[in-house]
Amino acid sequence: MPKNKKTEWQVGDPPISVVGDQFCNPYPMELMVKRKVINFSKDHYQVVDPSGNILLQIDGQAWGFNRKRVMRDPAGFTVLTMRQKGIRWKRKWEVHGGESKDKEDLLFTVQQSSAMSLKTSVDVFLAENSNIKKSSTCDFHASGGYSNISFKVFKSDALIAGVGVTHKFTWGSYCKGKYNFSVSVNPEVDYAFIIALLVMVDDIENLC
Numbered sequence: 001m002p003k004n005k006k007t008e009w010q011v012g013d014p015p016i017s018v019v020g021d022q023f024c025n026p027y028p029m030e031l032m033v034k035r036k037v038i039n040f041s042k043d044h045y046q047v048v049d050p051s052g053n054i055l056l057q058i059d060g061q062a063w064g065f066n067r068k069r070v071m072r073d074p075a076g077f078t079v080l081t082m083r084q085k086g087i088r089w090k091r092k093w094e095v096h097g098g099e100s101k102d103k104e105d106l107l108f109t110v111q112q113s114s115a116m117s118l119k120t121s122v123d124v125f126l127a128e129n130s131n132i133k134k135s136s137t138c139d140f141h142a143s144g145g146y147s148n149i150s151f152k153v154f155k156s157d158a159l160i161a162g163v164g165v166t167h168k169f170t171w172g173s174y175c176k177g178k179y180n181f182s183v184s185v186n187p188e189v190d191y192a193f194i195i196a197l198l199v200m201v202d203d204i205e206n207l208c
Contacts, residue, residue: 009160009186016160018107018126018193019080019097029191031055031183033163033198043069043203047183047195056192058199069199070099071192079192080107082200090114093200108139108193110200119143120204124197142197151181151201153194161185161194
């Protein structure tokens with residue numbers, strides 16, 4: 001755990017493994033996330049490294065309630081499944097390992113912090129802390145999104161990942177559903193976890 005004065009997760013800090021140890025690297029990672037809408041009904045996100053190698057792909061419904069998104073590795077195996085939970089003023093997602101819905105396979109829960117804020121923000125609760133109550137302290141916090149031009153993820157006061165939009169924001173490209181993110185993941189931080197958070201925050205912001 002970083003000291004109080006530290007503001008960013010660094011080399012030598014303990015690994016943050018939420019989805020799996022295989023997604024933690026001892027060095028900073030720079031990733032590109034490409035998002036597009038297919039046939040006006042499905043989202044597709046592709047995650048690539050600087051050499052263009054595909055690391056992850058995420059597919060799911062672009063519209064509707066009780067949406068589901070599935071993250072797969074380059075071989076096509078399911079890494080995790082994100083499910084939106086019903087119609088809520090503040091959106092909530094549950095994320096399970098693989099394609100499971102079972103409680104024992106729950107990885108984490110994501111709850112929108114406020115439905116009234118101009119900046120999208122979410123609180124993240126790990127499985128052992130997933131019985132969300134107003135008094136609960138979240139394990140991670142993320143805020144930002146496409147229209148805010150940036151997105152950051154924190155563990156307590158320490159920044160563990162940052163995301164930027166790679167081109168000037170326009171409502172035209174936003175509503176067409178085609179845009180890119182550049183993702184900087186700090187050392188020893190689970191990049192599959194960070195990408196899942198980005199996809200859910202992006203979903204909250206998708207108004208078009």
